Amino acid sequence: MEIRWEALTIDARDPxxxxxxxxxxxxxxxxxxxxxGxxxxSPDRRSPSLFFVRVDDAKATKNRLHIDVYAEDQAAAVDELVSRGAARAAVGQPGDAEWVxxxxxxxNEFCLLEPR
Incomplete structure (x- = not known):
C-alpha cells in the first residue's frame, strides 16, 4: 500500500x-x-497543496504544525511579508536563529529560513 501526502489543511475565518x-x-x-474550502x-501541481477551510473561531494557541519556507533574500522577504499583513512572532526560538x-x-505561525 502506498500513502502519499496530498495537502496541508489550514483553518481560516476567511479561507x-x-x-x-x-x-x-x-x-x-x-x-x-x-x-x-x-x-x-504550485504551478507544476507536483507539490502537496494548501487547503483552507472555514472555521468560526479565531486561532487561540501556537500551531502544533507549521510551514517552513525560504527566500533568497530573507530580510527583504520579511519586509515584504510584513507589509502584506504578516507579523513577527516569538515562540521560543533562540535569539541567533537562522530563521524568522x-x-x-x-x-498561523510559519518559519522563513535563510537560503539553502
Whole structure:
C-alpha cells in the first residue's frame, strides 16, 4: 500500500482571503473555491497543496504544525511579508536563529529560513 501526502489543511475565518495571501507568498495558484474550502497549488501541481477551510473561531494557541519556507533574500522577504499583513512572532526560538518566525494574517505561525 502506498500513502502519499496530498495537502496541508489550514483553518481560516476567511479561507479565500488567506488562500490568496499564501498563493501570492508562494507564487502558487488559487484553485476554484469549493464548498468545502479553497485550495492553493504550485504551478507544476507536483507539490502537496494548501487547503483552507472555514472555521468560526479565531486561532487561540501556537500551531502544533507549521510551514517552513525560504527566500533568497530573507530580510527583504520579511519586509515584504510584513507589509502584506504578516507579523513577527516569538515562540521560543533562540535569539541567533537562522530563521524568522512570522504569523500570517490570521495568526498561523510559519518559519522563513535563510537560503539553502
Amino acid at each position: 479565500l482571503s488567506l488562500a490568496r495571501w499564501w498563493a501570492r507568498t508562494l507564487d502558487w495558484d488559487v484553485m476554484d473555491p469549493e464548498p468545502s 479553497v485550495e492553493v497549488r 518566525v512570522l504569523r500570517d494574517p490570521e495568526g
